[in-house]
Amino acid sequence: MAAGLRITLGQHSRAGRKPVNQDFHGAAVPTGTRLSTKGIAIALADGIGSSAVSQVASAAAVRGFLDDYYDTSEAWTVRRAAQRVLEATNAWLHAQTRRSDARFDPDRGYVCTFSALILKGREAHLLHVGDTRIYRVHAQALEQLTEDHRLHAAPGQTYLARALGVGPSVEIDYRHWPLEPGELYLLASDGAYEHLDAATVHRALGTHGDDFDAAASLLADNALARGSQDNLTVQLVRIDTLPEPEAHQLPVQREGLALPPPLQARMRFEGYTIVRELHASARSQVHLAVDDQSGQQVVLKTPSVDLRAQPAWLDRFMLEEWVARRLDSAHVLKPCATERPRQHLYVALEYVDGQTLAQWMTDHPAPSLDSVRRIIEQVARGLQAFHRKEMLHQDLRPENVMIDATGTVKIIDFGSVHVAGLAEGSSEPRPEALVGTLQYTAPEYFTGLGGSAASDLFSLAVLAYQMLTGQLPYGLQVTRIRTERDVARLRYTPLREHRPELPSWLDAVLRRALHPQAPKRQEALSEFIHDLHDPGLQYQPRRAPPLIERHPVVFWKVLSAALAVAVVLLLWLRITHR
Template sequence: MTNTQQLDSLQDCSHKNHNDCLVISFGGYSTKGDKSENQDAFALKMADGIDLEIKGHAAVIADGLSSANCAAQASQMSVCHFIEEYLATPETWSVKKSAAKVISSLNKWLYSRQLIADEKGLSEQWFSTFSAIVLKGDRGYVFHVGDCQIVKINDDGYQALTKDHATVSGTLTRALGADSHIEVDYKTTSLAPQDILMLSCDGVHHFVKPKQIKQILKENSNLEQASKVICQLASEQGSQDNLTCLLINVEQLPQQAFSQLVFTRLQQVIPPALRPGSKLDHFEIIDVLHQTSRSHVYLARDLLVKKLVVIKAPSVNFTDDNDYLSSFIREGWIGDKLTHPAIMKIYPRLATSKFLYHVCEYIEGQTLSAWIRDNPNPSLIKVRDILEQLIKALRVLQRQDIIHCDIKGDNFIIDSDGRIKLIDFGSCFAGAIMDNTVGLASDKFSFNQGTLNFSAPELFYGQANNHQSELYSLAVLVYQMLTNRLPYKEINQLDDAPKHFALWRYHPIKTFRKDLPNYLDRVLSKALAANPTNRFEHYSEFIAEFNIKDKNQLNVQGNLPLLERDPVKFWQGMSGVLFFILLSVLFFK
């Protein structure tokens, strides 16, 4: 009896050369062995086209615990649920985030089966081990709970990628469904052509030696046959358990420098500089809104649906700059995935167009930078309102596993009603894109994103952008709204940045706005802490502290030492005292 889910191993690489795909072949086998029921399950889902680059191939094995009376159902549910739900996660999510969310949900569902049965006076245990690997780009992403095993076999040897969660006596210490929360082992491994990945249950890998497995692979080029031989050998060597083995051969890694999405759109032509009255596909150019050496932005009318839109196109100066063009294409892909009132919409592109450009939502208003110049001393109430809107927009990105990397006033528009919209995604990175190590150099974090004076200090020291560094940039923007100044000394080039965290000197906001409450400096100095370990971790913490309205809280802030409330005034006073003491000493001499 087999318990196997297989799909065609031939992949559709669309228009691309076959060598540009991550190509695998596989074969698996499962049998009940000496037991009356097969409580193992395995599955492999192959992807193609853009799904291959965004989600990758996914393989999973599960072994229901024999002590549980719903073991077979638990293992089957585990593999089916993981495969289906992993592929259904947002396209922007990284492999790690997608898999972690799905496994957590799966564990809670299995655990809830027992609770529901208990309420009905029944006895059900839905326990299963679980091991999965996602193959994407040139890496494998491993997720593991229990005592199944994933190994990588190649000329360098036999490398176990997982460790059993079991005591010396063999008692499992971790399994899906055993508790409301589950700790999942996670690691990544590099892939190379001709690597063999083997997923097996404990009834197999505890009874077959690595040397025997390598010999079987040499003698059997058919992976399904090899899987069957390995399971049979385990039985011959004393295994009385269910027997399951899945073998995956990495035949080819992606070789092309660009993703399929980028490759496709690079075939399009950059439109020439356009003038009012010109037409681009079914759009009529009304006005030139912005024109630089990098890009052209136009107000246009969509002649099909009779509405105003904004057309953004790269400059022809960048026809041969694939790094810039891939960033431009990525911006359109990310914008197409985001739908929220606080975020400008980038509409799906016209599939038949031969031109490279974005069609964006038209928003009437001014940039937040222009608003700051026009409102040099805004009320705290107004800034609170804007901050809350900014956080709503950034939380949308956070939920989609997107890091903006360039939060500043120029990238937001505020309309006449005070509503805020995020309008630029040119520096954004999505987790799904960052998974890929095969790609452009610009797809890796380096200090070429963002605006220096809004960049978190840790970025100057080689750390990667994350949502806490985004919070820092947001706090700089809030500080700027309140004072029209920067919280630290201006940085005009990388070498101007202080050499370590201790050298960053925060300028108290009360220096510029005496009318603002004292507690704001405590809040902003924490949000703007140079060392991220001293900073707020979450937007919710920042906004809660910023929105202090309770009089008792305000009094507590007002009763703080002068050094904390107004450092400048403290040191000015201290200097005066020291000067007076010095004069007294000189006089009495």
């Protein structure tokens, strides 16, 4: 069996010469899927001496972080999950200060510094605010990985510039780097690190071997003996083994699940009765079935026979249900909940009684703008559910959008979804592979720049253009992109060449959403939907400014000449009529 992420950890904290220990520390070393999806977290907080309650703040910061971080979505990246937790912790601490006697003096409030090291996959992630420190321990030196947030007011006088609880918001430092087996890290409060060096750390480890708790205690002894007057906290972490570099650290386990037999009508399978085949492709077979227990119609998806010998594909197949269970939107296909034990490899999803967008377009070759807007807006809401979880759909096309009998639109098929939280720390942390249908894929995938939410926006705009015209905005040019030069040669076909009755502003909105360069598209799906309903002045036809604005001198000369001609004409008329 391949080695996973394993560490050796040691921790020690004491008050030292102070009556109260305002430091607080902790670590969480999960097992199973949480180890791969969330990683190992080590955290340290240090209260400020001017506050009589900062030890409460330190304990709340560490405990809250270690509890709440693991409750965030597994689909989120470490950075997003950890920063969200710390932002909430900071707001809570600040609120506690505002309710206390220290509301006008933060230095007496619920304030602490904080540092955390999260080890996930083959990467380390650092979160930091204040003057606690994280070091990488080398043979001859301690490499400081954090920055002290202190202001130097005068020689020998410094002030804490940043900490949790000082204000309603806080800036959290973040950085990450690849791990190596054998690396050693030290987390320490200022009462400890000001009196330690690399040689002392190595001597403590040499004395106690793999008993890192004893080594951490010895380091606190050394700091105290060297004159430390503050609380002392030391945490030691050694990277023992790392997981194999894989494309994705998938949380879905398929061990023990047999490949399903070919499904046929009236066949009983896993508590379902097969009704008929709905769809078959090179990747999967999809059948309509009835749950024998509830009578509910469901869709059963099984892997294609041609791909059953590919373990990586089978893992990704199981990921579809995992993704569906973490999304909550009326416009995304939902999984079918069942408590029955599973024996075979399959995915059970809700059945949508309706038609695909491809079928809808066949039935509506020249739809109204309002009907297109209603569909596109619903697809956008579904995509937003993916993006809120740091997921990209990456295969938005007419066949992957369903419209039910009530007009509700749902995104289906999650086989190409990129989950940032699962991909980080792997060999493919960014969505770079071409996994979707080429003619709906954004140009940045072809040139190796990788995808983003703007890439899903591009695909959505292709759908809108195709619904309105029956054509693709770039034809098949996109599928032939290989270099940035190919991107520059892309030529957009104006919408009104196909439908001249459509407003010109609509062409401008779609042209922007379909721009070959992702940064030049709308900044968010919501902006695109807003533009489709209420286009701003930038999308209106540009009219030439009046002559008085363009050439005021010429304007007044022409006006003067016109007045002179008018005067002469009036005089002539008066003379001739006498």
